[in-house]
Amino acid sequence: MERQVRVEVLKEIPVLDHGFVKLVDFMGGDMAVVQAARVSFGKGVTEPERDRKLLEFLLANRHETPFEHALFKFHIKCPIFVARQWFRHRIASYNEISGRYATMKEEFCLPEALRTQKAKNYKYETMVEPDNSQLKEKISLFYQKAYELYQELLEKGVAREHARIVLPLSLYTQFYWTINSRAMMNFLSLRLDDHAQGEIRQYAEAIGGIFAEYMPWTSSAFNRFVVLGEKWAD
Numbered sequence: 001m002e003r004q005v006r007v008e009v010l011k012e013i014p015v016l017d018h019g020f021v022k023l024v025d026f027m028g029g030d031m032a033v034v035q036a037a038r039v040s041f042g043k044g045v046t047e048p049e050r051d052r053k054l055l056e057f058l059l060a061n062r063h064e065t066p067f068e069h070a071l072f073k074f075h076i077k078c079p080i081f082v083a084r085q086w087f088r089h090r091i092a093s094y095n096e097i098s099g100r101y102a103t104m105k106e107e108f109c110l111p112e113a114l115r116t117q118k119a120k121n122y123k124y125e126t127m128v129e130p131d132n133s134q135l136k137e138k139i140s141l142f143y144q145k146a147y148e149l150y151q152e153l154l155e156k157g158v159a160r161e162h163a164r165i166v167l168p169l170s171l172y173t174q175f176y177w178t179i180n181s182r183a184m185m186n187f188l189s190l191r192l193d194d195h196a197q198g199e200i201r202q203y204a205e206a207i208g209g210i211f212a213e214y215m216p217w218t219s220s221a222f223n224r225f226v227v228l229g230e231k232w233a234d
């Protein structure tokens with residue numbers, strides 16, 4: 001029998017200049033959370049109103065293990081400097097493209113507007129023109145030179161694992177990321193926050209949108225009880 005792996009893109013959101021968030025698989029959902037919680041009583045789902053109330057109770061009172069039964073599998077493309085922050089989130093599974101086995105593409109992240117070091121409460125200012133355009137032009141030339149050198153090293157027989165050392169952190173990488181909804185809420189609470197770097201925040205916003213679409217009850221309870229800090233009222 002022919003063996004096949006089905007990779008269906010359920011949702012795709014472009015992020016930054018060359019990146020994306022693609023949802024490629026999903027398991028469970030709000031009802032899987034309810035069902036996992038009710039197994040304690042040997043019961044399953046009941047009426048929608050009671051089910052939703054139970055789910056909200058769980059999240060508001062930090063009974064979070066039932067949320068581990070809903071899983072999202074993403075294909076992510078982001079710059080390496082974003083991936084370095086992303087990979088700190090240990091409660092997830094990762095598989096990344098290898099610069100040892102694949103030739104890296106000429107795709108670098110160039111922010112639309114450079115931020116200045118001046119910031120108040122993590123709200124950064126934007127570099128004024130014409131400095132912004134002039135510096136971006138220089139960065140762009142640097143990327144071009146770096147990639148030319150990468151190609152030259154490869155052509156001269158240098159191994160991919162060594163040639164890649166000339167490529168900057170702005171280079172795009174790709175990885176699969178499988179995460180349960182509990183760990184995803186932890187990711188979102190940290191990376192949607194104002195303290196997070198703007199670039200990873202854009203990815204978090206895309207993921208937050210997919211979360212809201214696929215787990216509307218959990219996403220709305222997350223906003224109320226985690227993001228806004230609402231207290232549970234009996």
Ligand SMILES: Cc1cc2nc3c(=O)[nH]c(=O)nc-3n(C[C@H](O)[C@H](O)[C@H](O)COP(=O)(O)OP(=O)(O)OC[C@H]3O[C@@H](n4cnc5c(N)ncnc54)[C@H](O)[C@@H]3O)c2cc1C
Nearest residue numbers: 085088089090091092183186187190191193194195196197
């Ligand atoms: C704005 C911002 C700035 C940051 N700056 C820095 C920085 O300057 N330097 C730096 O090194 N990191 C920095 N980080 C990364 C940060 O310290 C965390 O590594 C990252 O946010 C992942 O969070 P996490 O551990 O909660 O997630 P996960 O690794 O996904 O873990 C999820 C949860 O599982 C539990 N857990 C996982 N592993 C353990 C463990 N070993 N022991 C006990 N409990 C565990 C914890 O409850 C944890 O919250 C920054 C993060 C943010 C959001």
